[in-house]
Every structure is written in C-alpha cells, then in structure tokens.
Amino acid sequence: MTGTxxxxxxxxxxxxxxxxxxxxxxxxxxPPLAEGEVRVRNHFLSLDPYMRGRMNDAKSYAAPQALGxxxxxxxxxxxxxxxxxAFAVGDRVVGQLGWADHGVSxxxxxxxxxxxxxxxxxxGVLGMPGVTAWYGLNRILEPKRGETLVVSAAAGAVGSVVxxxxxxxxxxxxxxxxxxxxxxxxxxxxxxxxxxxxxTAADAKALAAMIGAAAPNGVDAHFENVGGDVLNAxxxxxxxxxxxxxxxLISDYNLSPGENAKSAIRHPGLFLTxxxxxxxxxxxxxxxxxxxxxxxxxxxxAAGRLRYRETITQGLTRAPAAFIGLLKGxxxxxxxxxxxxxx
Amino acid sequence: MTGTxxxxxxxxxxxxxxxxxxxxxxxxxxPPLAEGEVRVRNHFLSLDPYMRGRMNDAKSYAAPQALGxxxxxxxxxxxxxxxxxAFAVGDRVVGQLGWADHGVSxxxxxxxxxxxxxxxxxxGVLGMPGVTAWYGLNRILEPKRGETLVVSAAAGAVGSVVxxxxxxxxxxxxxxxxxxxxxxxxxxxxxxxxxxxxxTAADAKALAAMIGAAAPNGVDAHFENVGGDVLNAxxxxxxxxxxxxxxxLISDYNLSPGENAKSAIRHPGLFLTxxxxxxxxxxxxxxxxxxxxxxxxxxxxAAGRLRYRETITQGLTRAPAAFIGLLKGxxxxxxxxxxxxxx
Numbered sequence: 023m024t025g026t027x028x029x030x031x032x033x034x035x036x037x038x039x040x041x042x043x044x045x046x047x048x049x050x051x052x053p054p055l056a057e058g059e060v061r062v063r064n065h066f067l068s069l070d071p072y073m074r075g076r077m078n079d080a081k082s083y084a085a086p087q088a089l090g091x092x093x094x095x096x097x098x099x100x101x102x103x104x105x106x107x108a109f110a111v112g113d114r115v116v117g118q119l120g121w122a123d124h125g126v127s128x129x130x131x132x133x134x135x136x137x138x139x140x141x142x143x144x145x146g147v148l149g150m151p152g153v154t155a156w157y158g159l160n161r162i163l164e165p166k167r168g169e170t171l172v173v174s175a176a177a178g179a180v181g182s183v184v185x186x187x188x189x190x191x192x193x194x195x196x197x198x199x200x201x202x203x204x205x206x207x208x209x210x211x212x213x214x215x216x217x218x219x220x221x222t223a224a225d226a227k228a229l230a231a232m233i234g235a236a237a238p239n240g241v242d243a244h245f246e247n248v249g250g251d252v253l254n255a256x257x258x259x260x261x262x263x264x265x266x267x268x269x270x271l272i273s274d275y276n277l278s279p280g281e282n283a284k285s286a287i288r289h290p291g292l293f294l295t296x297x298x299x300x301x302x303x304x305x306x307x308x309x310x311x312x313x314x315x316x317x318x319x320x321x322x323x324a325a326g327r328l329r330y331r332e333t334i335t336q337g338l339t340r341a342p343a344a345f346i347g348l349l350k351g352x353x354x355x356x357x358x359x360x361x362x363x364x365x
Numbered sequence: 366m367t368g369t370x371x372x373x374x375x376x377x378x379x380x381x382x383x384x385x386x387x388x389x390x391x392x393x394x395x396p397p398l399a400e401g402e403v404r405v406r407n408h409f410l411s412l413d414p415y416m417r418g419r420m421n422d423a424k425s426y427a428a429p430q431a432l433g434x435x436x437x438x439x440x441x442x443x444x445x446x447x448x449x450x451a452f453a454v455g456d457r458v459v460g461q462l463g464w465a466d467h468g469v470s471x472x473x474x475x476x477x478x479x480x481x482x483x484x485x486x487x488x489g490v491l492g493m494p495g496v497t498a499w500y501g502l503n504r505i506l507e508p509k510r511g512e513t514l515v516v517s518a519a520a521g522a523v524g525s526v527v528x529x530x531x532x533x534x535x536x537x538x539x540x541x542x543x544x545x546x547x548x549x550x551x552x553x554x555x556x557x558x559x560x561x562x563x564x565t566a567a568d569a570k571a572l573a574a575m576i577g578a579a580a581p582n583g584v585d586a587h588f589e590n591v592g593g594d595v596l597n598a599x600x601x602x603x604x605x606x607x608x609x610x611x612x613x614l615i616s617d618y619n620l621s622p623g624e625n626a627k628s629a630i631r632h633p634g635l636f637l638t639x640x641x642x643x644x645x646x647x648x649x650x651x652x653x654x655x656x657x658x659x660x661x662x663x664x665x666x667a668a669g670r671l672r673y674r675e676t677i678t679q680g681l682t683r684a685p686a687a688f689i690g691l692l693k694g695x696x697x698x699x700x701x702x703x704x705x706x707x708x
Binding site for chain 2 (some may be wrong): 075080081083199249253262263268270274282283285286287288289290292293294296297298299300301302303304307333355
C-alpha cells in the first residue's frame with residue numbers, strides 16, 4: 023500500500039501542565055508490511071489520563087514515552103492489509119497503535135472483536151477502562167450488600183462502570199464529579215444514590231461534610247481516580263476495615279517540579295483509627311484476569327445493566343487539545359478521538 | 366481484705382506532648398470483693414504507645430481514657446483473694462487491671478498462665494506486643510523467602526518480634542532504630558541483616574539513601590511503628606506489590622492541636638507507580654487469632670529462635686516518667702513497670 027498516514031509524536035516533555043506544544047503532528051509514508059504483519063485503519067483512539075505520566079521522564083511502572091515517537095494509546099479499527107493468515111481484510115481489531123490514523127502490528131498486538139457492539143465500546147466499557155473498574159471493584163474493594171461506596175470521576179469512563187457494578191453488587195453508591203451536568207448524568211442516568219459536585223466545596227473539610235451527608239453510615243469502599251481534596255475528604259469518613267483502591271491521582275499529574283502533591287495524605291493517623299487498607303493498582307499487571315472481566319462486563323452490558331456515554335472529538339489534529347481537556351475533566355464518559363470522517 | 370492500694374489516674378488531657386503533670390497518684394482503700402470476683406496483686410504493668418492515643422478526647426477505635434479513672438494497661442500478677450471457683454490464691458494471671466498495684470476483676474477479664482516463663486513475658490513476646498507482631502507479619506505483610514522487610518522501632522517490643530519472625534520466614538530484615546546501642550542489639554543479638562540509626566539522617570531523603578543502601582533489592586514489606594520520615598523514606602524504596610502494615614505512628618502521638626502530621630504521606634503517587642498496599646490494624650480487632658498467634662510465638666520461644674529484652678522501671682510512681690520516655694524511644698525492648706519490691 024502506498025500513500026501517507028498521520029501520527030502525533032511527543033515533541034517535548036511538559037514542565038507542570040501539559041500543553042498542545044508538547045505534541046507534533048507528522049505525515050509519513052506508509053511503511054511496507056513485513057511477513058506476519060497487519061495494517062490497520064484506526065477508527066477511534068482512546069485518550070486516558072495515564073498517558074500524562076508517560077510524558078514525564080520519570081521512573082514509573084512503565085518506560086517513559088520516547089520523544090519523537092508516536093504517542094502511545096489504545097485504538098480500534100479495521101484491517102486493510104494483511105500478511106498474517108490469522109487476520110483478513112475487514113477484521114475489526116483492538117490494539118495499541120497509538121495516536122495515528124493507521125498502524126502496523128504483528129498478530130500479538132491485536133485482538134479481534136465481534137460485530138455486536140460499536141467499535142468504540144472496546145476502548146471503554148469493554149476495554150481497558152471497564153476492566154480497570156472491574157478489577158478495582160472485585161479484587162480490592164469487594165463491596166458487600168448494603169455497604170457504601172464512593173467513587174471519584176464518577177461520570178468518567180472508569181468511574182461510571184465502578185459505580186454501576188457496585189450497585190449491581192448491592193452497595194449504596196455516592197459519586198463525586200465536577201459540575202451539575204455530570205452529577206445529573208450520574209444520578210439520573212447511572213442511578214447512583216447521590217452525586218457530589220466537588221466544584222461547589224470550598225475545601226476538603228466542606229467536601230467531607232457534603233460527602234458525609236450523602237453517606238450517613240460512613241464509607242466502606244472508595245475508588246479513587248482523582249486524589250487531592252477528594253481523597254483527603256473521603257479518608258475522614260471511612261468506616262473500620264474500609265478499602266480504598268487508588269486507580270488514578272489525576273489532580274497530581276500536572277504538578278510542576280518541586281510542587282507539593284495535592285493528594286498528600288494529611289491525616290495518616292486515620293490508617294490506625296479506621297484500620298483501612300489503601301492499595302494502588304495498574305490493570306495491565308493483571309492481564310490474566312482480562313478475559314474473566316470482559317465476560318462479566320459483556321454480560322452486564324447485554325442485560326442492559328451497564329450504561330455508558332462517550333465524548334467523541336473529531337480528527338487526530340484535535341487529540342492534543344482533547345487530551346488536555348480530559349485532564350481538566352472537560353469530558354463526560356469515555357474520551358475518544360474519531361479518526362475516520364464523521365459519519 | 367483490708368488496707369489500701371495505689372493507682373495512677375489521668376488527671377488532665379495533654380495538649381501536645383504528654384507530661385507527668387497529666388497523671389496523679391492516688392491511694393485508696395481496697396474495695397470489697399463481690400461474688401465471682403478475684404483480687405490480683407499486680408507484679409508488672411505494661412507501658413505501650415497506644416496509651417497516648419487514649420489520653421486524648423478524640424474519636425478513635427476505642428473510647429478515650431476517662432479523667433480521674435485508673436489509667437488503662439495490661440498487667441500480670443498473682444491472685445491473692447478469690448470469690449470465683451475458677452481462680453485460686455496463687456494463680457498467675459494476665460489482665461487489664463491498669464496502672465495500679467492491685468486490681469479486682471471478674472473471671473472474664475483474666476487469663477491464667479503457666480509457670481514456665483517469667484510473668485513479664487506475658488506482657489511482651491507472649492502478650493499483646495508479640496501477637497501484634499505476628500498479626501501484622503502473617504496477615505498483612507506475608508513476607509516470602511528472599512524478600513526484604515523493613516521494620517521501624519526495631520529494638521522495641523513489637524519490632525524485635527516482627528524482625529525475628531520475618532527472618533524465620535526467610536526474609537532479609539533491615540531494622541530502623543534510634544542510636545547505636547539499639548542498632549547493635551538489633552544486628553548482633555537479634556540477627557537482623559542491618560540496622561539504620563535514623564538519628565544520624567538529616568532528612569527523609571538521607572534516611573531513604575541509608576535504608577536503600579541496606580536494601581539493594583528494594584523493599585517488599587514494611588512494618589511501621591513510628592511514621593514520620595521513616596514512613597516517607599521507605600515508601601520511596603517499595604517494590605511493585607509491596608505491603609506496608611501501619612501498626613503505630615508514634616512520631617505523631619504528641620502533636621499539638623493544629624500541627625501538621627509528621628507522617629503525612631508526601632508522595633501519594635507512589636501508590637500507583639509501586640502499586641503497593643498500606644493497611645492499618647489494631648490487634649484487639651482479631652481476638653479470635655490470639656490463641657494461634659500465642660501458640661506460634663510460644664513454640665519459637667521454646668525453640669530458642671525468639672529473643673527479647675525488657676526495660677524494667679521500679680515502682681508505680683515512676684510509671685508516668687517511664688511512659689513519657691517510651692514515647693521518646695528511651696527504652697530498649699519491652700517497657701515494664703515492676704510493681705512488687707525489686708527482688
């Protein structure tokens with residue numbers, strides 16, 4: 023195949039907040055396919071908060087994103103050329119082809135998906151965000167019937183699934199989200215018992231009072247996507263033997279060098295008085311559980327018990343701005359970039 | 366029985382550091398025994414850091430120590446009068462008779478112990494501190510052969526048992542303690558691979574460098590008795606999937622109102638990059654496990670694999686000063702008050 027494709031590379035590392043200037047759009051010639059490889063036309067790119075961490079040159083669970091290389095990212099698309107017997111032109115595939123409208127992969131990097139659902143679902147509720155929610159809920163929080171669970175970024179791709187799965191398990195769910203639109207979505211559409219708009223709280227103490235009023239029996243489980251005041255507020259509400267899953271601390275991802283973490287845990291004595299557990303996790307550590315998680319999520323979706331929304335931004339060139347918006351909480355539900363022409 | 370007994374009551378609540386002025390010695394007439402009760406002459410009183418928390422009028426896992434009442438505390442002694450068929454004069458008993466040279470209890474508050482070991486052992490290695498070490502190690506940290514475990518207050522009643530049990534389990538153990546005498550005890554007598562004298566470190570970063578040099582493969586498990594810089598230093602050294610048991614945060618027990626916690630967790634992002642678990646616990650939540658723990662500790666002791674030391678202060682009147690010394694780390698091993706005449 024001849025012609026060109028577009029990609030976005032990391033042009034420079036941010037100091038403090040990421041900017042569109044940290045990214046660069048490139049147009050390159052399509053590379054030839056080697057034996058065993060497959061060429062995919064990407065339909066959607068997933069934007070996720072973890073990408074911000076990879077933009078730093080810091081020791082972490084994964085290698086930093088290399089400068090000048092295609093930004094990492096999950097994609098779904100259609101096979102348009104194949105030199106691999108396991109893949110045919112027209113196959114729908116999920117992969118990690120990055121911020122690009124086309125990509126090349128060997129078979130190990132791609133997973134075929136069916137026709138039953140829109141492709142974009144495999145980047146959200148039936149993809150990494152869904153499995154993240156399932157893992158944190160079922161392997162760390164383990165909510166029991168009648169317990170109270172709090173989840174931050176409740177209207178987001180992960181938080182919305184966490185809360186719905188917790189409700190299916192019989193928990194009382196309080197969401198925390200930014201703004202009245204998200205809160206309405208969380209209560210009216212997702213069915214959470216309450217949603218606290220953190221933007222209306224003056225400080226962590228006021229936020230704790232608001233969440234506390236919505237959780238009169240205290241908090242037994244907390245799924246943290248955000249950190250900052252939310253984490254410190256919820257900690258003061260935890261019941262004995264509560265569980266806290268740390269999935270993300272988005273409030274700290276744009277820290278400037280030397281700046282104090284907004285999620286610094288100010289009252290560590292609560293670990294003793296409430297004897298709780300706090301555990302960080304990364305869903306890609308647990309690839310062996312993905313099939314089980316995807317089966318569970320698929321059956322809830324098929325049964326109509328799992329709703330989701332997407333914020334779709336058109337075109338690769340808008341990905342940097344959409345990503346920066348994601349870090350600020352401007353999306354509702356799963357943030358995607360559509361890489362095909364808007365239909 | 367006629368005559369008088371001595372006790373120490375909480376006279377006032379501390380603001381910031383506890384002082385001897387917060388306590389008051391009283392001499393009272395021996396109360397009569399009701400049917401079912403037993404009178405005990407206490408031989409030893411246990412002093413433990415948790416008592417500092419009870420002196421505050423704060424929401425916690427246990428009710429605050431009441432003003433004007435006998436300070437709570439574990440005791441061992443001998444039955445000297447009995448109106449309970451299950452106890453005979455001369456029986457050796459462990460109880461919670463508080464800071465007093467005599468006490469009265471019904472049978473539910475006392476546990477008979479044998480003659481094989483000195484009475485004082487039942488307040489240390491075969492008592493609450495020993496079970497605390499066993500629980501945190503076996504139910505939270507679960508060290509595997511070849512892993513590296515760090516324990517703070519390593520020369521203390523709990524820390525010394527933690528490290529020895531961890532070594533029996535095949536872990537490499539690094540202690541943290543204050544001063545060269547304690548560190549020599551930890552390495553030369555208890556056999557830990559290394560001991561870091563935290564008093565020689567300028568700050569958390571320097572402390573992390575010292576512990577890191579003694580833990581070249583990183584830290585897989587940490588048993589925290591102290592908090593402050595130790596906790597923040599060890600957090601930076603944790604390996605993926607590490608476990609941290611929060612047993613005590615003694616560095617924060619004497620905080621003044623409004624003062625920031627020395628154990629505030631400054632780098633919460635480490636929860637994500639190292640995906641570790643941090644869990645607080647209180648051993649009295651798990652009374653059902655005490656028999657198992659005491660059997661395990663007893664058999665290690667009998668096999669000569671568990672050493673312990675005691676710091677014995679003579680006389681009830683010295684208990685307040687000894688307690689304040691304990692909070693400053695002046696003791697080595699288990700801090701006890703001997704309530705009988707020094708033999």
